[in-house]
Amino acid sequence: MSMAKEDLAKDNEKRSCELATDFTHLQLQPKHKIMTLKFALNQAFVRGKNPIDEHPLNYDEYNPFNICAASNVPHLSEHRHSSPKQWKLSEYVS
Structure with a gap:
């Protein structure tokens, strides 16, 4: 990153x-x-x-997010302790 x-x-x-x-x-x-x-x-x-x-930046400091390891794009996490497998954006999951 x-x-x-x-x-x-x-x-x-x-x-x-x-x-x-x-x-x-x-x-x-x-x-x-x-x-x-x-x-x-x-x-x-x-x-x-x-x-x-x-x-305008794609950034909100008040919402928890995870960062996709493949694209370095943050996405909001519904569950704070979700599994790392879910942290990848769907376009990068094979």
Whole structure:
């Protein structure tokens, strides 16, 4: 997920910002958590220079979600402790 975020940093600003915010919700060690929060703050600051919301983010910090391992796209989880097999989007399940 981190590598995908770095690859998109300059090409797709909206997706890079979404990945940065999603990455802050993962359970990481404290120093890695700090690094992800700093990156997300930097992304938000860059987007904040232009206050026009051209691209609304697909992000809601109040709803629990799981992140699909294949596409790095968050999807809302109905059950907080659902099985990891259910965390893949249907288009990636074979």
